[in-house]
Amino acid sequence: MGESTAASKATLETQEELDAAIAQFLGALSDVEEGTASARVKLEYSDAEPLRQLADRVNAVLGSLHAMRAETLSYQKSLEEQISTIEKQRAAIRELSTPIIEVWQGVLCVPIVGILDSSRASDMSTALLTAVVEKKVVFTIIDITGIDAMDTSATDHFLRMARAVKLLGAECVLSGVNPNVARTIVHMGIDLAGVQTHRTLREALQSHVQASREEPSASGNEEQATVSQ
């Protein structure tokens, strides 16, 4: 039986066998360079042959390389999936984080929940200013009930937003200022002059409704005063 003879051969004896063994190594190893990590060195000698021991070790490395490539590919695939998920979630967050609700005719409410960073503040400003123009808004309430803490940069964002709204001819107030946020604002010495604040959204809305009820009579009185002059 030729096969069993070759398999049972203890060690390589001739130059021809050595050349054949080296060709086996070089063949398998050049396959790796081409990206085929499934290649293996096949030597039909017993464990006593040093080159067989070397072949076993090389085959173990090739096996590990094959497994590692599969693992890397799986990481890469998962990474691509996660990047796609992150993009989708980022879009969802952008949409969710700038809800602009028309609570009354010409009155917008912007409830803010979570952390306000520069990117979110910028998105929010754009969405708010667009809505102010499109809906012919006269009064805007930025509600920060959902914000536990506020730093200088967040306060600065609100002030800029309020000024931009005012430039478009609408009024802008801040509601939902909790004691923690109030303490921070005072502690940081931030001047909120020019921006009206209210404890709750309800109070801000009430204040506007009351002011708009008084306005027609006030303008009526002005008309009357003009006529009487």
Place this chain on the structure above:
Amino acid sequence: MSTRTLNEVEREDIRRRVTAGLAALADFEAGDYSAQLSVDLHNRHPLGAVFARINELIATFGAEHEQGQVFRLELETKLQMVEKQRAAIRELSTPII
């Protein structure tokens, strides 16, 4: 092709070279991806070409291992970000005004 029988000196030389190669491979298996088998360029022994290829294999393994680690770390960061975003979405999805 020669059918010449290898003499004892040649066999001993092969044994010695392979033993050194196995030691370097053991270092590699222990995590030293900079391990290299000694390639004697002055003596053009046929095993020199094999060892040079094994060294290339080790270098490939090391580079791909590093790339895999970069992907793994990046994946961990992205997974953390996905979780943070999920938490933010949960929070943002339930505003009670």
